[in-house]
Amino acid sequence: MIVFKVPTGDTNGKTFMKDLYKTYSRLMYATVLRMIPDCQDCEDIVQDAVESLCKKVHTLMGLPAPALTVYIVYTVKNRARNFKRHQTVVEKHIVPMANASLELLESPDPPPETKLELEERVNALYKAWSQLPKQDRELLYRKYVLRQDNEELAEFLRCKPDSVRMRLTRAKRKAAALMKGDGSHDRARTLA
Template identity: 35%
Template sequence: LINNIDTLRPMPAKVLTSYIATSARNAALTYIRNISRRKEILADEFDNSNVDDDHDSDPEVILLKSEEINSFAKIWDELDDKTKFLLSSRYILEKSYAEIASDLNVKPESARMALTRARRAALALSKKSHT
């Protein structure tokens, strides 16, 4: 609000009160929205890059990764082309969201959300095939 002090000074008291309340509410919502976006991004980066080298030699981790890869290999042909493109771009070709966005001619945020949907679709199909 301090940046808009010239706008605030001439306002009548009733309007000023509403303006400040609305500004505070919108600022809080924006803050909460930004925090949740950061959590999603951090969680996605954690999933992709937080595997220690020590765990790569652990037989249990190797077995779990192998099972996960096999389950996705079984459903790969059932996925639609866009989902295949998104998943392979990110996890096989290791492209960034910006590179995927450039390929799709969309914003990086849109590419990130499309990839989230693709992961959900693949996971749902994988769960469905196991039942």
């Protein structure tokens, strides 16, 4: 569907552009198809050309038929050339997936030391998890795995939403103490 963008209230201009499009649309499409074979791109280029012509509607109204035809053809050709130029720029920046290296697409692995530290922390958390009280495990699971907000956690704990933050802090301290394995878990339990 072609859109005619003429100044508002310019009914003569709009009528002229509709008639012009009816008369010259086949010529416009044929001109573009000689340069660009894709029909979708052809439609876009003709729309751009019509928009460009709408800006010069009063100039076009005064042209004789042969000059008008030449003006339309040159406008369409220029839009097609601009499109081709733009496509070559776009293609320079696109890497086809068949030729892309998987190494470029994947995130780089962290250094071995970081992997080892992370693995040790995960193992420590796994061991500490079973030693945590059930309510603390459930609270941490709901907050950090299920991503529940404080209102939902308050409903689960049957407490005020303001109290949730303190309970989370206590549960995290207990888990950290158990992960360190320094026996401070007993002290943390008496504080809770």
